[in-house]
Amino acid sequence: MTATVPPKAPTFLGLPTAPRGVGHLRGDQSFPDAARGALRDGQLRANLGHATSTIRGKRARVVAELPDWAQLREAGRALKAATMARLDDHLEELERQVTARGGVVHWARDANEANEIVTRLVLATGASEVVKVKSMATQEIGLNEALEAAGLDVFETDLAELIVQLGDDQPSHILVPAIHKNRAEIREIFARTIPGVDPGLTDDPRKLAMAARTHLRERFLRARVAVSGANFAVAETGTLTVVESEGNGRMCLTLPETLITVMGIEKVVPTWRDLEVFLQLLPRSSTGERMNPYTSTWAGVTPGDGPQEFHLVLLDNGRTAVLADEVGREALHCIRCSACLNVCPVYERAGGHSYGSVYPGPIGAILSPQLTGVEDNASLPYASSLCGACYDVCPVAIDIPSILVHLRAEHVEAQQRPTAEGVAFKALARAMSNPRLWHLAQRAGKLGRLLSRGRPTLPNALPPPVSAWTRSRDLPTPPRETFVEQWTREHRGGRS
Numbered sequence: 339m340t341a342t343v344p345p346k347a348p349t350f351l352g353l354p355t356a357p358r359g360v361g362h363l364r365g366d367q368s369f370p371d372a373a374r375g376a377l378r379d380g381q382l383r384a385n386l387g388h389a390t391s392t393i394r395g396k397r398a399r400v401v402a403e404l405p406d407w408a409q410l411r412e413a414g415r416a417l418k419a420a421t422m423a424r425l426d427d428h429l430e431e432l433e434r435q436v437t438a439r440g441g442v443v444h445w446a447r448d449a450n451e452a453n454e455i456v457t458r459l460v461l462a463t464g465a466s467e468v469v470k471v472k473s474m475a476t477q478e479i480g481l482n483e484a485l486e487a488a489g490l491d492v493f494e495t496d497l498a499e500l501i502v503q504l505g506d507d508q509p510s511h512i513l514v515p516a517i518h519k520n521r522a523e524i525r526e527i528f529a530r531t532i533p534g535v536d537p538g539l540t541d542d543p544r545k546l547a548m549a550a551r552t553h554l555r556e557r558f559l560r561a562r563v564a565v566s567g568a569n570f571a572v573a574e575t576g577t578l579t580v581v582e583s584e585g586n587g588r589m590c591l592t593l594p595e596t597l598i599t600v601m602g603i604e605k606v607v608p609t610w611r612d613l614e615v616f617l618q619l620l621p622r623s624s625t626g627e628r629m630n631p632y633t634s635t636w637a638g639v640t641p642g643d644g645p646q647e648f649h650l651v652l653l654d655n656g657r658t659a660v661l662a663d664e665v666g667r668e669a670l671h672c673i674r675c676s677a678c679l680n681v682c683p684v685y686e687r688a689g690g691h692s693y694g695s696v697y698p699g700p701i702g703a704i705l706s707p708q709l710t711g712v713e714d715n716a717s718l719p720y721a722s723s724l725c726g727a728c729y730d731v732c733p734v735a736i737d738i739p740s741i742l743v744h745l746r747a748e749h750v751e752a753q754q755r756p757t758a759e760g761v762a763f764k765a766l767a768r769a770m771s772n773p774r775l776w777h778l779a780q781r782a783g784k785l786g787r788l789l790s791r792g793r794p795t796l797p798n799a800l801p802p803p804v805s806a807w808t809r810s811r812d813l814p815t816p817p818r819e820t821f822v823e824q825w826t827r828e829h830r831g832g833r834s
């Protein structure tokens with residue numbers, strides 16, 4: 339096999355958003371169009387409903403055990419806000435500490451630059467394949483595609499990521515990327531794609547896990563290069579942290595000769611004491627466990643023990659643009675626990691693929707449009723009922739509903755041409771500021787009663803432009819009598 343280094347891609351100056359044409363932050367369809375298809379898939383809805391309600395219940399039980407959960411949550415929020423206020427200082431300290439311990443730090447402005455750096459590093463080792471620990475950042479930048487384009491084989495080792503990779507699919511959940519698949523579907527994928535798998539493989543979870551383990555073990559043992567993400571990086575000691583449940587991550591982090599970690603710049607925490615807070619918040623909010631089974635930490639390289647070459651790629655890809663927005667920057671506080679996905683009524687019905695981005699659910703609806711620029715993900719801030727359940731469960735108290743409204747306003751203000759909604763609200767404002775016009779509008783509105791034929795709402799199939807509203811929302815039938823008419827009648831009747 340001939341491996342080729344791809345040409346260095348151009349990058350941008352200033353506060354660029356994530357570039358187009360690379361990575362997985364933009365979908366091919368708007369959210370409503372993608373969700374329409376997903377809503378017709380009864381199996382998908384059943385799989386999602388079952389999985390999210392199970393995780394929701396577990397989370398609620400373990401969070402209720404802690405009498406000081408609210409204080410812990412506030413500590414997480416405050417630590418994140420303080421870290422973001424001095425992000426540049428913390429990142430420079432992290433670089434100094436990683437370098438002092440034998441690691442090499444690379445700064446990647448965007449997905450193209452990060453992919454180019456990692457590809458170059460892997461090719462320099464002479465390896466032809468790479469094992470990967472589950473990593474949202476590498477999914478975000480499309481690293482697998484970049485490595486494969488350079489002639490390298492890439493093996494995902496997280497069980498759910500493996501299912502997604504073998505099924506030629508896309509992740510649909512932050513924590514459980516294959517949440518949209520049930521056991522029978524996973525058995526079918528394994529039977530079809532894993533060479534030499536037991537032909538009598540059943541959908542027993544233990545049997546499925548054993549099949550994946552046999553498949554992966556050989557790859558772990560021969561891998562010379564691993565690529566990981568990171569949940570946190572402690573600036574004061576240059577320590578990277580990966581939190582996981584299966585132990586596959588630890589195999590990747592310890593067995594290969596070279597380890598390359600790709601991390602979003604917002605994952606840095608200043609001190610070990612800060613990490614203590616997040617290591618309590620994360621497992622309870624994500625898997626509903628008091629403590630996750632594997633927490634791996636490492637700093638630089640240790641002669642004779644573990645990888646002898648360590649590279650840390652610090653990824654921006656739109657994050658400094660998010661940081662520049664005083665309201666939206668809270669999205670960078672996210673610790674990727676996925677609790678907001680599991681409580682979201684929209685996510686539970688539409689599924690992760692409808693969001694078109696590697697970050698689905700409520701956090702995706704505020705993070706993806708900011709990373710790409712709101713016009714490239716304009717439908718996502720509207721993919722919410724603003725019920726506030728996401729805010730209630732978020733372990734770092736990100737005010738997702740307020741950021742959604744903020745992004746909606748940004749999208750509306752960016753419109754060059756007047757929208758039907760804008761025209762309608764302007765007309766409404768005019769009518770409401772003139773009593774005579776308002777009275778006339780109310781009388782005209784009563785004509786709608788003719789269309790309703792006694793039903794509480796108007797028919798969905800009204801002509802444009804009203805159809806833009808009624809296609810997805812109920813329009814109540816106008817009352818027989820307005821408030822003013824009722825008041826006047828009762829007043830005249832001497833009852834006031």
Ligand code: SF4
Pocket residue numbers: 623671672673674675676677678679701728731732733734735736
């Ligand atoms: S926004 Fe909050 S609840 Fe959602 S994934 Fe991030 S940390 Fe978890």
